[in-house]
Amino acid sequence: MQKRLIIIDTSSFIFRAFYAVRALTTPEGVPVNAVYGILSMLLKLITQYRPSHVLMARDLGGGSFRNELYSAYKANRDAPPEELIPQFAIVQDLIEKMELPHCGIENYEADDVIGAACVQWRDYFDEIYIASGDKDLMQFVDDKIKMLDTMKDKLYGPGEVFEKMGVRPNQIMDYLAMLGDTSDNIPGMKGIGAKGAAKLLEEYQTLENCIAHKDEFKGKKLIEAFSVYLENGLLSRKLVEIKTDINLGLKPEETVFDFLPSSTLIQFLKGLGFKSLLKKIEDIAIAKSKEVNGEHGEFKILSDHTSSSNHKIILVKDKANLKLLENEINSARKAAFFVIYDCDDVISKKIEGISICFKAQEAYVISFVHDWSTILETDFYPILKKIFNIHELILENSKQEWSYCLNHQILLNSKIFDTSQAHYNVNASLRHDLERLAQNYLGENLTALDKKEIFSEQGEEFTKSYLGERSISLFSLKDKLDSELKKFDLESIYYDIDNPLIKVLAEVENAGVYLNSEFLKELEGTFTIELDSIEKRINKIIDHYAKDHKIDIEEINIKSPKQVGHLLFDILKLPVIKKTKTGPSTDSEVLSELDSRGLSDIPGEILKYRELDKLLSTYVKALPLLVNIKTNRVHTSFNQFVTATGRLSSNNPNLQNIPVRSENGKLIRKAFVATPGKLLLSADYSQVELRLLAHFSEDPTMVNAFLNDEDIHAQTAAEIMGVSISEVTSDMRSQAKAVNFGLMYGQSSFGLSRQLKIGRKEAKEYITKYFEKFSNIKSYLDGLKDMAEEKGYSETLFGRKRFLPDLKSNNRTIKSMAERLAVNSPIQGTAADIIKKAMIEIDEEMKRENLRSKMILQVHDELIFEVLEEELEAMKAIVRSGMETVTALKVPLKVDMGIGVNWFDLK
Numbered sequence: 016m017q018k019r020l021i022i023i024d025t026s027s028f029i030f031r032a033f034y035a036v037r038a039l040t041t042p043e044g045v046p047v048n049a050v051y052g053i054l055s056m057l058l059k060l061i062t063q064y065r066p067s068h069v070l071m072a073r074d075l076g077g078g079s080f081r082n083e084l085y086s087a088y089k090a091n092r093d094a095p096p097e098e099l100i101p102q103f104a105i106v107q108d109l110i111e112k113m114e115l116p117h118c119g120i121e122n123y124e125a126d127d128v129i130g131a132a133c134v135q136w137r138d139y140f141d142e143i144y145i146a147s148g149d150k151d152l153m154q155f156v157d158d159k160i161k162m163l164d165t166m167k168d169k170l171y172g173p174g175e176v177f178e179k180m181g182v183r184p185n186q187i188m189d190y191l192a193m194l195g196d197t198s199d200n201i202p203g204m205k206g207i208g209a210k211g212a213a214k215l216l217e218e219y220q221t222l223e224n225c226i227a228h229k230d231e232f233k234g235k236k237l238i239e240a241f242s243v244y245l246e247n248g249l250l251s252r253k254l255v256e257i258k259t260d261i262n263l264g265l266k267p268e269e270t271v272f273d274f275l276p277s278s279t280l281i282q283f284l285k286g287l288g289f290k291s292l293l294k295k296i297e298d299i300a301i302a303k304s305k306e307v308n309g310e311h312g313e314f315k316i317l318s319d320h321t322s323s324s325n326h327k328i329i330l331v332k333d334k335a336n337l338k339l340l341e342n343e344i345n346s347a348r349k350a351a352f353f354v355i356y357d358c359d360d361v362i363s364k365k366i367e368g369i370s371i372c373f374k375a376q377e378a379y380v381i382s383f384v385h386d387w388s389t390i391l392e393t394d395f396y397p398i399l400k401k402i403f404n405i406h407e408l409i410l411e412n413s414k415q416e417w418s419y420c421l422n423h424q425i426l427l428n429s430k431i432f433d434t435s436q437a438h439y440n441v442n443a444s445l446r447h448d449l450e451r452l453a454q455n456y457l458g459e460n461l462t463a464l465d466k467k468e469i470f471s472e473q474g475e476e477f478t479k480s481y482l483g484e485r486s487i488s489l490f491s492l493k494d495k496l497d498s499e500l501k502k503f504d505l506e507s508i509y510y511d512i513d514n515p516l517i518k519v520l521a522e523v524e525n526a527g528v529y530l531n532s533e534f535l536k537e538l539e540g541t542f543t544i545e546l547d548s549i550e551k552r553i554n555k556i557i558d559h560y561a562k563d564h565k566i567d568i569e570e571i572n573i574k575s576p577k578q579v580g581h582l583l584f585d586i587l588k589l590p591v592i593k594k595t596k597t598g599p600s601t602d603s604e605v606l607s608e609l610d611s612r613g614l615s616d617i618p619g620e621i622l623k624y625r626e627l628d629k630l631l632s633t634y635v636k637a638l639p640l641l642v643n644i645k646t647n648r649v650h651t652s653f654n655q656f657v658t659a660t661g662r663l664s665s666n667n668p669n670l671q672n673i674p675v676r677s678e679n680g681k682l683i684r685k686a687f688v689a690t691p692g693k694l695l696l697s698a699d700y701s702q703v704e705l706r707l708l709a710h711f712s713e714d715p716t717m718v719n720a721f722l723n724d725e726d727i728h729a730q731t732a733a734e735i736m737g738v739s740i741s742e743v744t745s746d747m748r749s750q751a752k753a754v755n756f757g758l759m760y761g762q763s764s765f766g767l768s769r770q771l772k773i774g775r776k777e778a779k780e781y782i783t784k785y786f787e788k789f790s791n792i793k794s795y796l797d798g799l800k801d802m803a804e805e806k807g808y809s810e811t812l813f814g815r816k817r818f819l820p821d822l823k824s825n826n827r828t829i830k831s832m833a834e835r836l837a838v839n840s841p842i843q844g845t846a847a848d849i850i851k852k853a854m855i856e857i858d859e860e861m862k863r864e865n866l867r868s869k870m871i872l873q874v875h876d877e878l879i880f881e882v883l884e885e886e887l888e889a890m891k892a893i894v895r896s897g898m899e900t901v902t903a904l905k906v907p908l909k910v911d912m913g914i915g916v917n918w919f920d921l922k
Contacts, residue, residue: 020140020270021066021163022129024147025073025117028053029106031148031166033099038820041287046098050105051289056165057113058295060146061274064163068140069272071110072128073119080122081254088254091200098824105287112280116270118263126151130257133160136267144170151196151255153180154187181213189222192252193240201255204248206236222252291454327377328370328483330475332385337398340371340379344401347373351409351489352402353449353482354416355470359667361418361524361650362643367470370482371402372490378483384471385478396423403427409493411435411449411485414655417521433514434489435656437496440509442818443659453488456495461485508815508848513655516851519858519870520653520663526869526881527648528670531686531917532639538682542631549624556617560587573624576601587615611772626677634673634683641668649687653873660840661815661847663873671874684918693868693881694914697921698894700876701909702727703846707812708759710904711841714791721906728752734788735781754785758792760839796838803837811844812902813852849901849908850876857897864889879918887914 032052039048060066081088095103110117118128126149133143133155144163145152153162153176162171169175173184182190193212195203207215219225229241240248276296284293331337344350351372356364368382381395402408403420408429410416413436420427435447445451453459462480464470473481500506550573561568568586572578579601583589592608593600603625609618641649651665658664665671674680689695705727709717720730725740732743732751743751753770762770768778786793803809804823808816817840821833850873857878858870868886872879878898882890891912898910913921 017142018068018140019064019066019142019144020068020070020132020136020267021060021064021144021146022070022072022132023057023060024125024129024145024149024152025071025106025110026125027147027149028056028165029099029103032056033096033102038098038824039288040820044823045105046102047105047287047289049099049102050109050287051292053106054109054284054289054292057115058292060165063168064144066144066272068267068270069115070128070132070270071115071117072125072132073117074125075119075121077121079124079127080258081124084253085201085250087200089199091197108283112277112283113274114272114277116265116272118265120261120264123258123261127258127261128263130155130259131261131263132267134259135263139267150180151187151191151257154184154257156184181209182216186216186221188252188255188257189225190216191255192222192248193225195247195251196255199254201251202244202247203251204240204244206240206244211237222248290458291460294454294458294460326483326487328479328487329377329379330479331379331381336379340381341398341401343373343379344371344398344405347405349373349407349409350402350405351486351493352416353411353485353489354419355482356415356419357471359652360643361521361652362422362645364415364419366419368478368482370486372486375490376487378486380479380482382475382478382482385475396425400425403429405429407432409434409489411489414517414521414524417518418525421521421525427518431514431517432493432497433517434492434496436513436517437500437509439656440505440513440815441496441499441503443656443661444818447656449485449488449492452492452496453484457488457491459484459488461488503816504814505816508813512813512815512848512851512855515855516655519854520655522858523870523873524650524652526871527643527646527650528687528871528879528881529647529690530638530642530649531688532642535635535639535683535686538686539631539635542627542635542679546624546627546631549620549627553617553620553624556615556620557582573621574628579621583609583615583618587617589614589618627679630674630679630683634668638668638683638686651872658847659817659836660843661811661851662843662875663847663851670872681919685920687918689881689916693883694887694916695918695921696868696880696882696887696890696894697913697918698878698880698898698910699913700846700850700898701911703849703876703908704759704842705755706904706906706908707842707845708792708795709906711812712789712791712795713905714789714795716789717792718906724909728755731755731785731789735784750781754781758782758785759796759842760835799838799841800834803834809837809840809844811841811848813845813848815844815848817844846876850878850898853898853901854878856901857894860893860897861890864893866890866893879921 029049032055033049036048036052036055038046039051040046118132119125120128129145129147129152133145137143137159140159143160145155145160146163146165148164148166153171156162156171156173156176158173162176163169164171171179176182176184176187180187180190190212191201191203193204193207193215194209195201215225216222219228226241226245229238229245232238232241281293281296284296329336329339331340353370354366355368357367358364365383367384368380370378370380372378383395403416403425406429409432411434413431413433416431417427419425434449434452438445438447438452450461450463453461461484462477464473464481470478470481500509553571553573557568557571566586568582571582577598580599583601584591584599589609590612591599592605593602599605601621603622606618606622606625609615610622638649643650649668649670651670652667654664654666663671673683675684687695705717706721708714709721716730716734717727720727726748728748728751729740729743731754732738732747733740735751735754736743736747738747750771754767757767757770764775764779764782767773767781768775771778771781799809803819807820807822808818810816817836819833819836821830822837824830824833854870854873861868861870866883866886866889868880868882868890870878871881878894880890880894895910895912899908901908915921
């Protein structure tokens with residue numbers, strides 16, 4: 016058997032895991048996300064690379080001999096995050112319970128342990144892999160020793176090291192000595208960059224030889240580097256040198272690793288709450304057992320879960336099994352149903368396979384991508400119609416099935432339980448796909464389909480497992496999720512709002528909206544001409560600047576942030592407003608600030624260029640490509656599981672993000688039109704979030720303003736500026752509007768000063784006056800934080816909960832973010848719930864009245880309908896009533912309506 020040693024840089028793994036895995040805690044509240052990440056990475060290494068030997072190289076803390084050489088070594092590093100500190104000991108417990116060989120040596124670092132093992136044990140092993148992201152360790156790479164980047168699943172041999180670093184492995188130490196390393200605070204030789212260091216080593220091979228020829232060097236920076244900063248380079252060479260002659264205290268044969276999970280490890284992981292990883296470990300144990308017993312099969316994490324031996328999956332590939340299935344359907348009251356489609360298109364998608372489960376651990380599977388499925392073609396649709404009449408169906412993402420039924424004139428009469436929607440209601444911040452739910456709730460690892468793989472090209476056994484396991488898992492998940500809805504008092508949110516809305520959204524998606532592609536073609540021409548004009552204006556300004564300053568300026572690519580940064584800050588010498596890791600920022604906020612200072616016309620022109628260019632690529636050119644050839648309409652997809660507040664989002668295309676603030680952005684809305692004989696009707700909630708703030712806070716000034724139908728922003732301006740409403744100017748009203756919305760979501764004086772472009776002191780005075788005049792609002796907003804911290808979640812008017820574990824964080828930054836969410840979520844979430852309820856009620860009333868008009872879009876607080884002209888008055892009444900009376904508040908809900916032939920005209 017081949018002897019392969021994997022040496023793992025434990026510290027590197029811990030920090031990578033901590034930042035890669037979301038916050039996780041044990042049932043007792045101890046943070047364990049880094050532990051979870053480490054275990055996941057270890058299991059992947061074990062199964063993917065099959066080491067015969069393993070060594071965990073550790074830092075013992077307390078510094079190393081390098082700190083004695085250079086007191087500033089690693090002095091720039093921050094202390095580990097508070098949530099990570101208790102996990103170091105747990106990781107060490109994990110290493111010991113997994114019986115992983117490990118080594119750490121006083122006064123040395125993990126790098127020294129790794130280097131010593133590579134050099135001293137090289138001849139004992141056939142292969143050595145160094146699992147680390149530390150480029151210092153690349154110096155050991157040769158034909159037998161490789162670097163393993165676990166994040167990219169890439170092995171680095173000598174060729175790959177040269178490709179990445181520009182130098183050979185035996186030059187890495189000299190390369191880093193010249194370059195330095197900011198992460199370890201190694202100074203290097205100022206004036207030499209990565210390309211310069213690589214070029215020098217290509218010509219002179221070593222740092223020593225470079226020093227021997229330094230008198231031949233030309234160029235001020237290079238000469239200075241090898242004179243003024245040479246001592247730094249020599250010191251850096253000592254700091255990056257890895258000690259390979261240290262006593263490791265163990266022999267290579269002592270690193271043998273044969274992973275057979277012990278009961279101690281299993282109990283330890285259960286205590287941490289790692290259900291899904293326990294499942295993987297069980298799979299590894301089974302695979303290892305097979306290998307020991309001489310059974311065939313690769314050593315890998317099994318795709319079939321351990322309980323699959325209890326599964327009975329019946330392939331329906333003949334008339335006899337089809338009859339069995341039909342008999343089950345006829346007598347069933349409850350079933351879990353899984354469907355896979357050939358695409359996501361709401362109009363043209365076709366079924367590729369189904370599975371249906373009537374009782375635990377048993378499923379029927381039909382595939383339409385194998386030859387044997389042809390015998391079922393004539394019999395399938397009657398059976399499908401019967402399935403959609405079973406009293407209760409458990410589905411994963413039921414909008415897909417609603418959509419399919421609408422397109423094929425199939426009545427879906429079943430009571431639907433949607434696992435994704437239910438889990439979203441239980442915890443909106445997590446993922447809701449079936450694979451994740453099966454792992455977390457059932458400890459199951461479902462047969463996976465790689466993103467690059469195509470379902471229709473898989474074999475029969477894969478198809479059987481893939482489909483069958485999913486309906487079996489759905490069947491088991493229903494009761495677990497239903498009990499969680501009860502446990503967290505979320506039944507009303509799920510059963511009265513989110514679940515009924517799924518069918519409405521499917522109808523909205525299927526209806527689509529007609530797109531005037533010819534108009535967009537004309538707009539493309541207009542925008543292209545304007546972009547060319549802006550580019551010419553920018554080049555003209557640059558030419559004038561070059562002549563005035565008698566310099567040559569190379570042509571600038573306006574689409575390149577790097578070249579724009581070079582133009583603004585290196586050539587034009589404009590002030591740097593904000594920096595990123597790669598240099599000065601040129602984002603829209605920076606460009607706006609520079610434009611407002613009037614130092615140059617170029618930032619403003621670049622802003623215009625970027626806006627037009629984005630509109631052109633994102634909408635003008637892209638939208639016509641998304642028109643369905645059967646309907647000549649655009650069919651967006653609405654998502655209920657994406658935003659944690661409960662708001663809907665849309666994609667393919669995202670019609671909720673079409674710009675409304677710029678004139679050019681608004682023009683795109685002209686392309687969305689009603690078909691002949693119809694009109695578009697829009698209904699937009701007026702200041703719904705401020706009305707909710709008035710309702711919740713019961714602030715008398717704000718409540719009275721809404722009860723008297725006053726302009727709330729003008730009223731706010733009058734209150735905080737001490738003038739009558741008649742004296743409020745448009746500028747004063749705009750400032751008050753910013754204050755109203757900003758403070759509602761916890762905006763600071765710093766944020767307000769930036770938004771209004773006023774001083775911090777003035778912004779602070781605004782905030783003080785605001786809370787003096789609207790006294791109840793501050794106590795309400797502060798109360799939201801306290802309530803959320805006490806309960807662990809924020810809550811909407813209708814009981815939607817957003818769980819906020821970060822409120823318990825000791826990290827002030829993380830806790831502050833959670834506090835802002837605690838303030839934002841009740842108002843935003845209630846607004847989302849209100850429009851969802853309105854959509855359901857309006858849809859029901861339209862059906863009761865047998866109207867042929869259709870709801871075609873939902874955009875934040877606005878609904879858009881395509882209305883037959885003869886139904887216009889009836890629709891206006893239904894929509895207004897449905898939206899304004901959907902719930903009783905202490906202030907009235909108000910809807911603004913618009914009518915037009917295109918979306919732009921709905922004002």
